Amino acid sequence: MAQYLRSVVRPAERLLKPLQFPHKxxxxxxxxNCPPRVLAAQALPLLGHLHAEFCSVMDDVKAGARYAFQTANAVTLAVSGTGHAAMEAAICNIVEPGDVVLIAKNGHWGARAADMAARHGADVRTIVVPPGEVFTLANIAAAMAEHAPSLTFVCHGESSAGTMQPLEGVGELCRARDCLLLVDTVASLGGAPFFADALGIDVVYTGAQKVIGAPPGVSPISFSERAMARVAARATRVRSYYFDVVELANYWGCDAGPRRYHHTAPISSMYALREGLSMLAEExxxxxxxxxxxxxxxxxxxxxxxxxxxxxxxxxxxxxxxxxxxxxxxxxxxxxxxxxxxxxxxxxxxxxxxxxxxxxxxxxxxxxxxxxxxxxxxxxxxxxxxxxxx
Ligand SMILES: Cc1ncc(COP(=O)(O)O)c(C=O)c1O
CATH class of the missing domain: 3.90.1150.10 (Aspartate Aminotransferase, domain 1)
Known part of the structure; x- marks a missing residue:
C-alpha cells in the first residue's frame, strides 16, 4: 500500500504561485467590470446556505430583482448559473413535450432559445427578421394566429445585433390566446426601461454580469402567477431537478413552507449580486x-x-x-x-x-x-x- 501514499501526478509549476493578470x-x-463595492461584498466571509444572515441576503436579492424587473411576482429569485441557466430554468419549467413554442428570432439568442426548447421536446416554430431589425406587433400577432403557441419567447436586448425589441402589446396578445410570454433581458435589464408586470410578461430572466455589475454565475428570474399555474398543471414532471421552480421557490422562501436545502447556493456570488442590485436601487x-x-x-x-x-x-x-x-x-x-x-x-x-x-x-x-x-x-x-x- 505504501506506494499509494505519495501522489503520482505532480502539480504543474504554474499552480504554485498566486493568481495574477492585468486589469482590462x-x-x-x-x-x-464590477464596481469595487461589489468585489468587496464578494470577499466577505462565507455563511452557510441556510443561515439566517444568508436567507436575509437572498431576501435582498428577491427584493432587488423585483425592483429591477418591475414586478410584484412572489416567485422571484436567482438561479445558480449564468444567463443560460436562467433560460433553461424558464424553458424546462414551462415547456412539456409536444408544446408549440413560438420563438421570435432576430439573432443568436432567439436561435439559442429555439435549440433549448427543442431539447425539452417543444414543437418549435419561429418568426424571423434579419439581425439588426426588430419585430412589429403585427408580425408577432400574425405568427401567433398561425401557430397558436402555448409559449412565446422574445429577446428584449438581442446582444448579437444590438437591437432592443419593443414589447408593448405582446403581453396582451399572449393573454388573449392563453399563451405565456417569456422574455430574455440578460443584456438589457437596468440599461433601458422595462416593466415586467405592466407588459404582461409571465417569465423573465437576466444575468448578473451586465448592467447589474456582478460576476457571472447567479441569474435573477421571475415567474408570474399565470406561469406558476401552468407549472402546477403540468402533466409531466419538470425534467430538471436543479431548475425545478417549485423546489427553488421553497429554498428561496417564496412559498409558505419552511425553507429546505435544495442545493448549496453560490454564497459569495450571491453577495455580489445583492450588492449590484443594491447599487442599482440606490442609483x-x-x-x-x-x-x-x-x-x-x-x-x-x-x-x-x-x-x-x-x-x-x-x-x-x-x-x-x-x-x-x-x-x-x-x-x-x-x-x-x-x-x-x-x-x-x-x-x-x-x-x-x-x-x-x-x-x-x-x-x-x-x-x-x-x-x-x-x-x-x-x-x-x-x-x-x-x-x-x-
Ligand atoms: C441576450 C442574452 N441572453 C442570454 C445570454 C447568455 O448568458 P450567459 O453567457 O451568462 O450564460 C447572453 C449572454 O451574453 C445574452 O446577451
Whole structure:
C-alpha cells in the first residue's frame, strides 16, 4: 500500500504561485467590470446556505430583482448559473413535450432559445427578421394566429445585433390566446426601461454580469402567477431537478413552507449580486436608464463621426447597452479586436452567430457606462482601425 501514499501526478509549476493578470476594461457585450463595492461584498466571509444572515441576503436579492424587473411576482429569485441557466430554468419549467413554442428570432439568442426548447421536446416554430431589425406587433400577432403557441419567447436586448425589441402589446396578445410570454433581458435589464408586470410578461430572466455589475454565475428570474399555474398543471414532471421552480421557490422562501436545502447556493456570488442590485436601487432605475442612453447616444454619434455605420439603422430599435458597428470593407475585424486588447487592454468583441465577422460589439453596461469610457473606446477603436487596414 505504501506506494499509494505519495501522489503520482505532480502539480504543474504554474499552480504554485498566486493568481495574477492585468486589469482590462471590458467594453464588450459582457461581462462588464464590477464596481469595487461589489468585489468587496464578494470577499466577505462565507455563511452557510441556510443561515439566517444568508436567507436575509437572498431576501435582498428577491427584493432587488423585483425592483429591477418591475414586478410584484412572489416567485422571484436567482438561479445558480449564468444567463443560460436562467433560460433553461424558464424553458424546462414551462415547456412539456409536444408544446408549440413560438420563438421570435432576430439573432443568436432567439436561435439559442429555439435549440433549448427543442431539447425539452417543444414543437418549435419561429418568426424571423434579419439581425439588426426588430419585430412589429403585427408580425408577432400574425405568427401567433398561425401557430397558436402555448409559449412565446422574445429577446428584449438581442446582444448579437444590438437591437432592443419593443414589447408593448405582446403581453396582451399572449393573454388573449392563453399563451405565456417569456422574455430574455440578460443584456438589457437596468440599461433601458422595462416593466415586467405592466407588459404582461409571465417569465423573465437576466444575468448578473451586465448592467447589474456582478460576476457571472447567479441569474435573477421571475415567474408570474399565470406561469406558476401552468407549472402546477403540468402533466409531466419538470425534467430538471436543479431548475425545478417549485423546489427553488421553497429554498428561496417564496412559498409558505419552511425553507429546505435544495442545493448549496453560490454564497459569495450571491453577495455580489445583492450588492449590484443594491447599487442599482440606490442609483434608481430611472437614473440608470438615462445614464445608459446618454452614453449610448454619445457612442453612436462618435461611431458615425468616425465614418462607421451602425448595424441598427432605426435609432428607436437600438439597444443602449450593446452597440453593433458594421466592419468596413478592407479592415480585418479580428486584428482590430486584438489591437484594442494588446495595445490598450480594452475589450471590444466581434459579432456572434449571424453577425460573426460582420460587426464589432461595444458594450456600455453598469459601472462601465460612463462618458469617459465612451471617449476611450472611440479613440482606441479609431487607432486600431487605422492600424489594421488590409
Ligand atoms: C441576450 C442574452 N441572453 C442570454 C445570454 C447568455 O448568458 P450567459 O453567457 O451568462 O450564460 C447572453 C449572454 O451574453 C445574452 O446577451
Amino acid at each position: 476594461l471590458l467594453m464588450g457585450p459582457g461581462p462588464s 434608481t432605475l430611472e437614473v440608470c436608464w438615462e445614464r445608459h442612453l446618454r452614453c449610448a447616444r454619445l457612442l453612436w454619434r462618435g461611431i458615425e463621426d468616425l465614418g462607421l455605420k451602425l448595424l441598427v439603422e432605426n435609432e428607436d430599435a437600438r439597444l443602449p447597452t450593446v452597440t453593433a458597428v458594421v466592419v468596413p470593407d478592407g479592415v480585418a475585424w479580428k486584428r482590430v479586436v486584438e489591437h484594442c486588447m494588446s495595445k490598450h487592454a480594452v475589450e471590444i468583441s466581434g459579432g456572434l452567430g449571424p453577425t460573426a465577422g460582420k460587426v464589432w460589439r461595444i458594450g456600455l453596461m453598469g459601472y462601465n457606462a460612463t462618458e469617459e469610457n465612451v471617449r476611450r473606446v472611440l479613440k482606441v477603436l479609431q487607432e486600431a482601425i487605422t492600424a489594421c487596414k488590409m
